[in-house]
Amino acid sequence: MGNWKTLLSASVFCAVLAACESTPTHRPSITILPPQPRPAIVWPPPQPPVVVTPPQPRPPQPPVVVTPPQPPQPRPPILQPPAYNAAISGVQWVSLEAWGLAQARAQFARLGAESDLTHLLRVNGTRLELKADNRVVLCDGVRLWLAHAPKLMKDHLYVHPLDIQKNLTPILSELPKNHRIVVIDPGHGGDSRGTQSVFNKAYEKEYTLDWALRLKPLLEAKGWKVHLTRTRDTAVSLAGRVAYADKVKANLFISLHFNSAASEHTGIETYCITPVGMASHMGRGAADDTRTVLPNNAHDAPNIQYAARVHSAMVGHVGMTDRGVRRVRFMDVLKSQKRPALLLEGGYLSSPEEARLVAMPEYRQKLAEGVAKALP
Numbered sequence: 238m239g240n241w242k243t244l245l246s247a248s249v250f251c252a253v254l255a256a257c258e259s260t261p262t263h264r265p266s267i268t269i270l271p272p273q274p275r276p277a278i279v280w281p282p283p284q285p286p287v288v289v290t291p292p293q294p295r296p297p298q299p300p301v302v303v304t305p306p307q308p309p310q311p312r313p314p315i316l317q318p319p320a321y322n323a324a325i326s327g328v329q330w331v332s333l334e335a336w337g338l339a340q341a342r343a344q345f346a347r348l349g350a351e352s353d354l355t356h357l358l359r360v361n362g363t364r365l366e367l368k369a370d371n372r373v374v375l376c377d378g379v380r381l382w383l384a385h386a387p388k389l390m391k392d393h394l395y396v397h398p399l400d401i402q403k404n405l406t407p408i409l410s411e412l413p414k415n416h417r418i419v420v421i422d423p424g425h426g427g428d429s430r431g432t433q434s435v436f437n438k439a440y441e442k443e444y445t446l447d448w449a450l451r452l453k454p455l456l457e458a459k460g461w462k463v464h465l466t467r468t469r470d471t472a473v474s475l476a477g478r479v480a481y482a483d484k485v486k487a488n489l490f491i492s493l494h495f496n497s498a499a500s501e502h503t504g505i506e507t508y509c510i511t512p513v514g515m516a517s518h519m520g521r522g523a524a525d526d527t528r529t530v531l532p533n534n535a536h537d538a539p540n541i542q543y544a545a546r547v548h549s550a551m552v553g554h555v556g557m558t559d560r561g562v563r564r565v566r567f568m569d570v571l572k573s574q575k576r577p578a579l580l581l582e583g584g585y586l587s588s589p590e591e592a593r594l595v596a597m598p599e600y601r602q603k604l605a606e607g608v609a610k611a612l613p
């Protein structure tokens with residue numbers, strides 16, 4: 238309803254306006270003004286001056302290195318499975334892979350560069366690492382020596398049969414289930430003072446006894462019957478120590494010592510008797526006839542089993558330099574033993590750093606714990 242009212246009033250308003258325009262009115266006279274000067278048109282319009290900045294030096298760019306095209310990575314050759322044996326000079330060497338994979342729960346692998354291959358055999362939790370032309374085997378990370386360096390033939394690693402029999406087979410086997418009677422032999426005593434510490438002039442005989450006294454309760458707690466060849470600073474002959482082990486019908490003999498050499502020598506060593514046919518690590522001047530048969534050779538297999546385990550546990554627990562499991566024939570305290578027998582060297586009293594460590598009761602406790610850990 239409002240719209241038509243609005244329209245009506247707007248029409249009336251327009252009509253009034255129209256009436257106003259059409260109404261005659263007085264007009265002013267027309268004055269003609271002179272033409273005004275018009276501003277000159279400048280074309281193109283002035284532009285702001287162009288400021289040309291000098292070229293900025295470019296920040297230095299890294300030199301472009303053009304790498305030569307990489308040759309395609311050589312792909313590992315697909316090896317044929319090895320023959321189990323390979324004859325060298327009439328001896329049948331044994332393929333590590335073929336022999337190893339015949340063991341229960343075994344894995345075999347080649348690791349590293351083709352020029353420096355590590356042949357890894359893992360059997361039942363024990364890890365062996367071997368290299369061609371290298372007598373050192375890493376057994377769970379610690380060093381032991383084969384009689385002969387393994388050889389690479391047709392890209393497969395072959396091990397001397399003596400090493401299979403006397404080293405690798407025992408190391409991968411379970412420890413014998415014996416009665417657990419052990420003789421712990423603190424080296425030296427009485428007049429035999431052993432080597433002298435460069436740290437505090439103390440003698441080896443004091444430290445070996447302390448090590449033994451710390452080891453005894455640890456082994457007893459594991460169920461071992463433990464006998465010590467001496468419990469005080471008394472002299473005991475080497476033959477007397479062996480006879481004592483016979484007397485108590487020991488199933489295991491462990492002799493404890495500390496080492497001496499030039500001051501730069503450091504680390505832990507474990508010794509056992511050299512099997513027939515192998516060369517010893519050292520002879521102390523004695524002849525090392527590889528055909529020698531010693532009474533303790535009857536225990537070649539458990540010797541290396543215990544040696545590898547004890548050495549590995551000691552090195553791991555104490556964290557010292559690993560000087561490896563070594564073979565000797567000359568040690569009188571070992572060679573006539575009628576049971577597995579080891580000799581442990583717990584560090585160098587000739588090394589200023591190790592002599593300081595050996596003087597600490599905590600270090601000797603660690604040594605004892607390391608040995609105890611290795612025994613079942």
Ligand SMILES: [Zn+2]
Pocket residue numbers: 424425431432441493494495
């Ligand atoms: Zn000694």
